[in-house]
Amino acid sequence: xxxxxxxxxxxxxxxxxxxxxxxxxxxxxxxxxxxxxxxxxxxxxxxxxxxxxxxxxxxxxxxxxxxxxxxxxxxxxxxxxxxxxxxxxxxxxxxxxxxxxxxxxxxxxxxxxxxxxxxxxxxxxxxxxxxxxxxxxxxxxxxxxxxxxxxxxxxxxxxxxxxxxxxxxxxxxxxxxxxxxxxxxxxxxxxxxxxxxxxxxxxxxxxxxxxxxxxxxxxxxxxxxxxxxxxxxxxxxxxxxxxxxxxxxxxxxxxxxxxxxxxxxxxxxxxxxxxxxxxxxxxxxxxxxxxxxxxxxxxxxxxxxxxxxxxxxxxxxxxxxxxxxxxxxxxxxxxxxxxxxxxxxxxxxxxxxxxxxxxxxxxxxxxxxxxxxxxxxxxxxxxxxxxxxxxxxxxxxxxxxxxxxxxxxxxxxxxxxxxxxxxxx
Amino acid sequence: xxxxxxxxxxxxxxxxxxxxxxxxxxxxxxxxxxxxxxxxxxxxxxxxxxxxxxxxxxxxxxxxxxxxxxxxxxxxxxxxxxxxxxxxxxxxxxxxxxxxxxxxxxxxxxxxxxxxxxxxxxxxxxxxxxxxxxxxxxxxxxxxxxxxxxxxxxxxxxxxxxxxxxxxxxxxxxxxxxxxxxxxxxxxxxxxxxxxxxxxxxxxxxxxxxxxxxxxxxxxxxxxxxxxxxxxxxxxxxxxxxxxxxxxxxxxxxxxxxxxxxxxxxxxxxxxxxxxxxxxxxxxxxxxxxxxxxxxxxxxxxxxxxxxxxxxxxxxxxxxxxxxxxxxxxxxxxxxxxxxxxxxxxxxxxxxxxxxxxxxxxxxxxxxxxxxxxxxxxxxxxxxxxxxxxxxxxxxxxxxxxxxxxxxxxxxxxxxxxxxxxxxxxxxxxxxxxxxxxxxxxxxxxxxxxxxxxxxxxxxxxxxxxxxxxxxxxxxxxxx
Numbered sequence: 039x040x041x042x043x044x045x046x047x048x049x050x051x052x053x054x055x056x057x058x059x060x061x062x063x064x065x066x067x068x069x070x071x072x073x074x075x076x077x078x079x080x081x082x083x084x085x086x087x088x089x090x091x092x093x094x095x096x097x098x099x100x101x102x103x104x105x106x107x108x109x110x111x112x113x114x115x116x117x118x119x120x121x122x123x124x125x126x127x128x129x130x131x132x133x134x135x136x137x138x139x140x141x142x143x144x145x146x147x148x149x150x151x152x153x154x155x156x157x158x159x160x161x162x163x164x165x166x167x168x169x170x171x172x173x174x175x176x177x178x179x180x181x182x183x184x185x186x187x188x189x190x191x192x193x194x195x196x197x198x199x200x201x202x203x204x205x206x207x208x209x210x211x212x213x214x215x216x217x218x219x220x221x222x223x224x225x226x227x228x229x230x231x232x233x234x235x236x237x238x239x240x241x242x243x244x245x246x247x248x249x250x251x252x253x254x255x256x257x258x259x260x261x262x263x264x265x266x267x268x269x270x271x272x273x274x275x276x277x278x279x280x281x282x283x284x285x286x287x288x289x290x291x292x293x294x295x296x297x298x299x300x301x302x303x304x305x306x307x308x309x310x311x312x313x314x315x316x317x318x319x320x321x322x323x324x325x326x327x328x329x330x331x332x333x334x335x336x337x338x339x340x341x342x343x344x345x346x347x348x349x350x351x352x353x354x355x356x357x358x359x360x361x362x363x364x365x366x367x368x369x370x371x372x373x374x375x376x377x378x379x380x381x382x383x384x385x386x387x388x389x390x391x392x393x394x395x396x397x398x399x400x401x402x403x404x405x406x407x408x409x410x411x412x413x414x415x416x417x418x419x420x421x422x423x424x425x426x427x428x429x430x431x432x433x434x435x436x437x438x439x440x441x442x443x444x445x446x447x448x449x450x451x452x453x454x455x456x457x458x459x460x461x462x463x
Numbered sequence: 464x465x466x467x468x469x470x471x472x473x474x475x476x477x478x479x480x481x482x483x484x485x486x487x488x489x490x491x492x493x494x495x496x497x498x499x500x501x502x503x504x505x506x507x508x509x510x511x512x513x514x515x516x517x518x519x520x521x522x523x524x525x526x527x528x529x530x531x532x533x534x535x536x537x538x539x540x541x542x543x544x545x546x547x548x549x550x551x552x553x554x555x556x557x558x559x560x561x562x563x564x565x566x567x568x569x570x571x572x573x574x575x576x577x578x579x580x581x582x583x584x585x586x587x588x589x590x591x592x593x594x595x596x597x598x599x600x601x602x603x604x605x606x607x608x609x610x611x612x613x614x615x616x617x618x619x620x621x622x623x624x625x626x627x628x629x630x631x632x633x634x635x636x637x638x639x640x641x642x643x644x645x646x647x648x649x650x651x652x653x654x655x656x657x658x659x660x661x662x663x664x665x666x667x668x669x670x671x672x673x674x675x676x677x678x679x680x681x682x683x684x685x686x687x688x689x690x691x692x693x694x695x696x697x698x699x700x701x702x703x704x705x706x707x708x709x710x711x712x713x714x715x716x717x718x719x720x721x722x723x724x725x726x727x728x729x730x731x732x733x734x735x736x737x738x739x740x741x742x743x744x745x746x747x748x749x750x751x752x753x754x755x756x757x758x759x760x761x762x763x764x765x766x767x768x769x770x771x772x773x774x775x776x777x778x779x780x781x782x783x784x785x786x787x788x789x790x791x792x793x794x795x796x797x798x799x800x801x802x803x804x805x806x807x808x809x810x811x812x813x814x815x816x817x818x819x820x821x822x823x824x825x826x827x828x829x830x831x832x833x834x835x836x837x838x839x840x841x842x843x844x845x846x847x848x849x850x851x852x853x854x855x856x857x858x859x860x861x862x863x864x865x866x867x868x869x870x871x872x873x874x875x876x877x878x879x880x881x882x883x884x885x886x887x888x889x890x891x892x893x894x895x896x897x898x899x900x901x902x903x904x905x906x907x908x909x910x911x912x913x914x915x916x917x918x919x920x921x922x923x924x925x926x927x928x929x930x931x932x933x934x935x936x937x938x939x940x941x942x943x
Contacts, residue, residue, distance in 0.1 A: 040520075040812060040862050063807035065517040066557040070596065070619045079575045079594075080504070080529060081512035081556070090512055104508035123740045124807030 039064055039089065043096045050309025051134040052096075058131035059093050061124055062086065068118035068128075073390045073408055074111050082108040085118035085128055092135045102139055109135070111401060113394035113408075114263050115357035120364075120388065129362060130305050133262055140265030156396050157261055157269060202231040208238045208248040215245035215338065218329065219286040221277075221300065223293045224256050226429035233429065236456035237292045237326055243459055244333055244340050248290075253280035257291070259299025260395050262306060274303055278315050283322040292326040292452060294358035294365075294428035295395055301363060325359060326452055327427055331368035334375055342458035345378030349463065351454065352382045352421035354412070354435060356428035357390050369427055369451045376458045382419040386411070393434035405434070413438035417446070424448045490546045490570065491526035497538055502529050502576075513571040514564060516556040517617070517804075518815055518897060521564030524551070524571040531576050533650065533658055533683045540681070541656040543570040549929050550654075552677040554594065554625025557617040559803070559815045560895025562629060562676045566930035572681060574624045582607055582689070588647060589687045593624025597631075600687065609689035612639035615891070616800040624682050630674035632891035634725035634756070634799065637850035639690070641891065643673035648686035654922040658683075671917065676893045677928040679921045693724070693758035695765045698792030701776035701783045702749030706730055706833055706845065708779045709751035710825035713849050716755075716775035717822065721768050725756040726850025727799050730833075733846045736805035737798045745798060746782075753781070753849070754799055756792070802846050803855070809842055810859035814874045814897070819853045820886035831880050832856050839873050841865065853890035854881075875901060894932045902934050 043056040068085040069075050081087040088109055094100035109132070116129045145153070204222055218241065226233050241248050258273035277300070281289055291297035300323040303316035333339040351373050359365045373381050392398060392408025412435060416424055424439065424446055426432055436448040449457075457463040491505030504510060504527035513527045514520055525548060528539040543550045549569035556563045565571060574594035581590045584607035589600050597618040600611040614633035615621055621631065627649070632641045649661045649669040659680075661669040672680055703709040709728055716723070729737075734752050738745045746752065753776065757768040773783045786792040806813055820828045829845060832854075836843025839858075847854040856877050860870050878888055878901045888898050888905045902911070914933060918925075 060811050061807055063517070063804050063811070063813070064515055065804035065807075066555050066617065066620045067801075067804055069555055069557075079578075080509070081573070081575075082504075082509050087512040090515070091508060094508075094511060100508055100511065104506060108508065123737065123801035123803075123805035125740060125805075126807075 039093065041093050041097065043093065048096070048138065051138055054127075054130050054134045054305060054308055055092070055096060055138070058127050059089060059096075061126045062089050063124045064090075065124070067123060068121050071117040071121035071388060073113055073115060073117070073392070074404065076389065077404060077407055078111075083111055085112075088112055089126070089128070089131065092131065095139070096135075102142055103144065106139075106143065109139075111404060113357070113390050113392070113397050115390035115394055116361035117357060117388050117390065120361045130302075133302070133305070136263065136265035137267035137270075140267065143265075152399075153264065153266075156399055157264070157266055199229075199231055201227055202235055204234050204238060204250055206250050206252070208242050210245045210247045211242045213245050214247055216287045217247045217249065217285075219281050219289045220248050220250050221254060221257065221289065221291045221296055222250055223291065223296050223429065226293055229433060230429055230450070232453060233292055233450045236450065236453045237290075240330070240452055240456050240459065241290075244330070244338070249286070251280045251282075255280075257296040257299035258306075259295055259302070262299065262302070263395055264400075270306065274306055274316070275312065278303070278312060278319055281319060283318050286322060288324045288329050289319070289322045290324055290326050290329055292427070292450065293430075294325065294356035294363065295430055297323060297325045298358040298362035325363060325365050325368070325427065327359070327369040327372055328363075328365055330452075330455070331371050334371055339375060340459070342376045342455060343461045343463070345376060345458065345463040348378050348380065349422045350380050350382050350419070351423045351425050352384055352416050352419045353451075354384060354391065354416060354424060354426040354431055355387050356426055356431045357394070359427050360388070369425070372451060372455060373425060376455065376463065379454075379458075379463075382421050384412075385415045385418060387415075389415075391431050391434045391438075393428075393430035395430060398434060409434050409438040410441075413442050413444075417442060417444055421446060423454065425451045425454055427451050488525050490542065490548060493546070494526055494528060494539060494542050494570075497542065498528065498530075498535060502531065502535060503527070504529065510571075513553060513556075513573060516553075516558045516561060516563040518559045518813070519561035519564045519895075521561065521566055521896075522568045524565055525568050527571045527573055529573050529576050533652065536572060536652045536681060536683055537656045537658060539570060539572050540652055540654070544654070544656065544924070544926060546570075548926075550681070550926055551928050552624065552628065552681045554622030554628070555596070555617070555620045556625075557621045558625060558629055558892065558895070559897075560629070560676075560817070560889070560893040561897045562893050562895040562928070562931060563625070564896070565928075566896060574622060574683075577624075577683065582609070584609065587689045589689055590684065591623045591687060592684050593622060593682055595623045597621045597623060597626055600689075604689050605692075608691055610692045611645065611687055611689055612636070613642040613645060616803060618800075623685055623687070627673050627682050627685055628675065628677050629893040630891065632848060632851075632853065634727050634796070634848060636891075637726055637848060638722060638724040638758075643670065645688045646673060646685055647688055649673075649682055650684040651680040651682045653680045654924065654926050674893065676895060676931050678918060678931055678933075679927065681927070694760045695762045696724070696756055696758040696789075696792070697765050697769045698786035698795060699755050699769055699773060699783055700786070700795055701753045701755070701773075701781040702746040703751040703753070703776075703779065703781045704749070705780070706751045707826040707830045708781065709753050710829050710849065712753060712776045712779035712781055713825060714822055715779060716772045717850070719771045719775055721757070721771040721775070723755050723768065723772060723850060724758040725754065725796075726848070727754045727846070728752070728849035728854075729754075729799065729802055729846035730844055732809060732842060732844040733802045733806070736808050737801045739808055740801055740805050741794070741798055743794055743798055749782075754795055756796075803857075806844060806857055806859055809844075810861050812860055812862050814858040814860070814870050815892070816856045816874060816877055816881075816898070817853070817889045817892040818856070818878065818881035818886050819851070819890040820881050820884045822852045824884035824886070825849065825852060825854075828854070828880060828884050828886070832877055835873065835876055835880070839869075841870065841873065843873070843877075848890070851890070852886070871900075874898075875904075879904060896931055899930070899932060899934055902932070
């Protein structure tokens with residue numbers, strides 16, 4: 039797309055943004071992939087429309103405040119990136135744009151404090167856990183609370199489990215075949231501690247030593263994607279210091295959003311002194327399903343115990359796995375590796391569930407519509423189990439599936455594998 | 464043909480003053496009052512996004528209406544006529560001729576919310592409002608054992624209204640016919656805001672509307688013919704060391720009696736652009752790739768026909784690979800659909816042509832265009848529906864560094880190649896504003912006069928999508 043974005047005055051992030059706008063040929067192939075276009079049916083709420091809006095704002099032809107409502111509605115799901123033949127790095131564009139524009143935003147005091155609370159609580163598992171426990175007691179009050187509070191409460195599980203701190207080193211069982219570093223994540227430690235426990239068990243079972251380096255923290259994706267670039271940079275640099283890529287075969291995450299965030303570090307630091315370090319780091323980052331699938335493809339995966347009865351599993355593609363990381367085949371292959379398991383494809387599988395990081399807190403109405411649609415689509419396959427590889431999707435899908443009256447268990451892919459190894463599937 | 468008048472909600476009353484964030488002009492304010500704020504876009508941030516299609520940026524409209532019914536369209540047309548501003552219809556704006564990009568500020572009517580679709584299996588028909596996405600028709604029809612064959616590359620995005628306005632084609636159209644061939648009846652709103660329902664009887668006014676690019680009326684609903692899908696489909700890919708050889712293979716195959724359902728070609732640059740996107744293992748070094756489907760009710764016949772194509776390809780120096788599975792075939796066709804936008808990987812902008820030439824002339828035409836490209840400073844790529852002689856030569860350029868006039872000039876010379884070989888300018892994308900200047904080469908003055916007569920009859924005030932298709936009469940006087 040022809041543009042006059044003043045790259046010189048915008049620096050490294052300006053190059054990132056101008057490159058993305060250049061690459062767009064405004065063909066419209068992204069429209070059917072976009073969740074907000076599906077819901078709203080107008081061009082401003084489509085990826086192509088948003089690219090035009092960002093271009094206009096960057097060129098100075100449109101006030102930021104006019105474009106902001108449409109840009110804020112973007113989930114950052116990156117389904118448009120998968121659909122884009124001309125290779126527009128839309129995810130990089132919207133992330134860089136949010137970082138550039140946030141300092142110029144005029145926000146109400148309520149908005150500012152909400153953002154502050156989210157960005158403080160999310161990366162701090164203990165604080166988050168306390169908040170979640172308090173929230174659990176407030177849950178019955180949800181109908182009489184303001185909408186801004188109702189959204190997050192709806193997503194809380196009926197019981198918030200106790201946190202299970204992970205050991206710093208989990209030794210391999212049997213002959214050691216590899217050594218990986220593991221990012222433990224934030225919200226999932228409070229909401230679904232079994233994700234990490236299952237991950238450690240499955241890796242150990244496969245002869246992989248798992249190290250949880252000290253000093254690691256939040257991946258920074260939530261801050262980055264909501265435009266809090268300075269916050270994000272602090273978190274990014276802390277992780278670059280905590281993980282030494284040379285010490286490990288891989289750096290693993292079991293949360294799609296976090297894994298995608300880690301892989302974005304080179305883009306975040308584009309044109310800065312740490313860029314080379316970020317590249318070396320990102321080159322080692324893998325989702326847990328990618329890593330286990332390489333074992334499977336090399337014939338090295340410990341064979342799982344067959345399921346006790348034929349089981350159907352509806353696999354939900356997390357946007358940050360399928361679209362942001364291009365990981366689609368690996369989790370399906372792992373589930374199929376369990377004898378007796380059949381993987382079901384979900385209609386409209388490419389459409390976001392509406393969780394999208396902090397989206398269900400910031401755009402509860404659209405997030406609710408997408409969650410309802412996702413749950414309907416998943417339940418239409420009448421699965422025995424529902425699998426996904428992301429904590430955000432997990433809470434969103436669980437909440438909406440329950441609301442539609444279904445007791446179908448919602449699990450992480452690695453939890454299903456773990457159950458199989460334990461003979462509990 | 465029957466006509467009916469819908470009551471117009473009149474805008475007497477005082478006009479709302481413009482306010483920041485509200486309606487920015489009188490037309491938008493009037494429309495908002497009559498249709499409600501949900502259906503009218505008046506902010507600059509909204510209107511900016513209704514000025515382009517997939518090839519061109521035009522003028523920012525004064526107001527945008529997102530109608531939810533034919534009645535809304537009538538109201539919008541009448542308001543625009545009362546305000547004396549032009550009206551441009553718009554589907555998904557995935558067109559490639561500037562058809563939906565307004566040339567002057569006016570009203571844009573965007574049909575994306577008119578998505579009612581009904582399948583009538585017993586009549587093998589679908590009734591689709593203008594905003595129904597093309598692929599949605601087949602998706603809804605398939606459970607009834609029926610499909611809607613027209614399959615433009617953008618069929619996941621494009622709308623029925625836009626497809627009919629441009630008379631869109633697609634790979635399936637070689638055997639099954641183009642969009643217009645599937646229309647049993649049309650509903651449209653004319654330039655005065657009157658609703659007409661047309662069947663295909665004398666004078667086939669519906670046929671006149673099809674391919675008229677929104678210059679004669681606004682299509683609001685269509686009754687479409689559906690067919691049962693072929694029982695068997697087989698796919699092959701052939702690649703060639705030279706573009707002309709690929710075209711010769713096509714002529715040879717058809718001369719031998721093969722009637723493939725799809726027969727598509729892309730040159731080396733196209734193949735590399737889609738390979739960069741999809742990583743399918745396409746032959747990057749080949750000068751031309753041919754994709755072929757044969758289909759039918761009897762597997763032996765389908766295989767025999769594929770064999771005829773295969774033999775023709777080999778005889779012309781090609782290397783052939785059959786798709787082993789349906790999934791492999793589907794991937795190859797996804798690659799073909801991605802060609803046009805994938806060209807954005809080579810240069811940010813392109814001039815896209817849509818010529819149709821007699822099949823016998825194909826080898827000469829592709830070679831001559833190739834030579835024009837080689838002699839020019841621009842990458843010139845070719846792909847298209849080679850089975851029916853419909854080619855899309857594209858000139859790729861960067862407007863910041865390269866001369867747009869030189870691009871236009873080269874596009875003109877490419878168009879003349881087609882015309883010299885007895886061809887026409889547009890097979891399926893329409894003329895729009897992109898190829899309007901070449902119309903005088905392609906159509907004789909008497910025919911142009913007749914077309915102008917049609918336009919004057921149906922749109923006497925020139926309100927509907929002005930500046931498209933027909934070259935301006937002023938130019939005609941200036942260059943007789």
